[in-house]
Amino acid sequence: MEILKYSEEHRIFRDVIRKFFEKEVTPYVDEWEEAGIVPKSIWRKMGEQGFLCMDLPEEYGSVGADFLYSVILVEELSRTNHTGLATPLHSDIVVPYISSYASEELKKRYLPGCVSGEIITAVAMTEPNTGSDLAAIKTSAVEDGNDVVINGQKTFISNGLNCDLVVLAVRDPSVENPYKGMDLFLVEAGTPGFEKGKKIKKVGWHSQDTAELFFTDCRVPKTNRLGEKGSGFIMLMEKLQQERLLCAIMGVTAAERMLEITIEYCKERTAFGRPISKFQNSQFKIVEMATEVKLGRTFVDKLIVEHMDGENIVVDVSLAKYWTTEMAMRVADRCVQLHGGYGYCEEYPIARAWRDARVMSIFAGTNEIMKTIAAKFMGL
Numbered sequence: 001m002e003i004l005k006y007s008e009e010h011r012i013f014r015d016v017i018r019k020f021f022e023k024e025v026t027p028y029v030d031e032w033e034e035a036g037i038v039p040k041s042i043w044r045k046m047g048e049q050g051f052l053c054m055d056l057p058e059e060y061g062s063v064g065a066d067f068l069y070s071v072i073l074v075e076e077l078s079r080t081n082h083t084g085l086a087t088p089l090h091s092d093i094v095v096p097y098i099s100s101y102a103s104e105e106l107k108k109r110y111l112p113g114c115v116s117g118e119i120i121t122a123v124a125m126t127e128p129n130t131g132s133d134l135a136a137i138k139t140s141a142v143e144d145g146n147d148v149v150i151n152g153q154k155t156f157i158s159n160g161l162n163c164d165l166v167v168l169a170v171r172d173p174s175v176e177n178p179y180k181g182m183d184l185f186l187v188e189a190g191t192p193g194f195e196k197g198k199k200i201k202k203v204g205w206h207s208q209d210t211a212e213l214f215f216t217d218c219r220v221p222k223t224n225r226l227g228e229k230g231s232g233f234i235m236l237m238e239k240l241q242q243e244r245l246l247c248a249i250m251g252v253t254a255a256e257r258m259l260e261i262t263i264e265y266c267k268e269r270t271a272f273g274r275p276i277s278k279f280q281n282s283q284f285k286i287v288e289m290a291t292e293v294k295l296g297r298t299f300v301d302k303l304i305v306e307h308m309d310g311e312n313i314v315v316d317v318s319l320a321k322y323w324t325t326e327m328a329m330r331v332a333d334r335c336v337q338l339h340g341g342y343g344y345c346e347e348y349p350i351a352r353a354w355r356d357a358r359v360m361s362i363f364a365g366t367n368e369i370m371k372t373i374a375a376k377f378m379g380l
């Protein structure tokens, strides 16, 4: 039984985007991993084809597609076995802050560029001294006439170097309650006082330009605020459901791909005169992984349906984010083992997939934070 009801149009889209990635992305991935960044030109190519911010309405240049198109895109992107081209972060996590909370003037100014790929976005919450404890951020925005003056530092920002526009979490130091003093501002790259720092040298996600951002007396019009003054924390909480669901989709999808390539490898590789897939240990490991992947897939697909129906699934999404990403890490590790020494070699795709899987339990709220959210809602 298929939980997700894909239409003929969805299937055609899957075919089109798969071919696009095969031609425009996969051949360049090694080069991008080496460079530590993807070129902006691939964003514009994605935009030209209508593959960015597909849910936005026609008035901003898009087609108002449903969330299943985003799911398909994430799944097909995972086949390219790299994480640098973070268009799902842009289309399904950052731009929704603008489309949901920005003034009409800001929407008209920025959304068409987000759709065309001329504007690449990032969301900047984390700071050197605070990640999980979001309410403790220090980056300040002090009102001065029609502007706010921003000072502070952000770190671990995905698309940090490529970004043209940042959704920036700040606090008003005059408001004592941190939950009521937080705001989100749109800050354009190139605004005086906004500097991009160095790209962070990471264990994995090599083609992703994760970077530090600095704000020194950076003046931004008050009208660049998203939503009502003081509503930053609430907006972040409202949008985290989709962000964490996407992480869960990424977790399951990555596990599916790793299993697929490992099954292929085990059928081809021989030892003691037979394919290693014929050893009982290999079979048991593969069957155990297939079971976990199917459990994850069933859970996540159910959540996609509920999310699309507008249900509040904060608890289940927290459970799914933590379980699927840890499952992906378990699968990654077993798949490397089944590859033997080749699993530890760069030219085998499982090596990168294993390395890249590790961070999923850390970002978008660590898995420990997912569990604290669930525990709270369970009345513990």
Ligand SMILES: Cc1cc2nc3c(=O)[nH]c(=O)nc-3n(C[C@H](O)[C@H](O)[C@H](O)COP(=O)(O)OP(=O)(O)OC[C@H]3O[C@@H](n4cnc5c(N)ncnc54)[C@H](O)[C@@H]3O)c2cc1C
Pocket: 122, 123, 124, 125, 126, 129, 130, 131, 132, 133, 155, 156, 157, 158, 159, 202, 205, 210, 359, 362, 363, 364, 365, 366, 367, 368, 369, 372
């Ligand atoms: C590749 C990558 C991309 C990222 N992209 C972005 C981005 O685009 N934008 C952005 O804003 N941030 C981004 N981040 C930052 C990420 O969201 C944070 O790293 C994450 O929220 C954890 O914060 P921290 O690193 O400060 O860890 P800390 O908060 O210092 O946590 C350290 C450890 O303590 C645990 N811990 C903390 N509090 C609790 C608690 N209450 N109960 C139990 N355990 C706890 C954590 O689970 C963790 O194990 C990215 C990070 C990485 C690595």
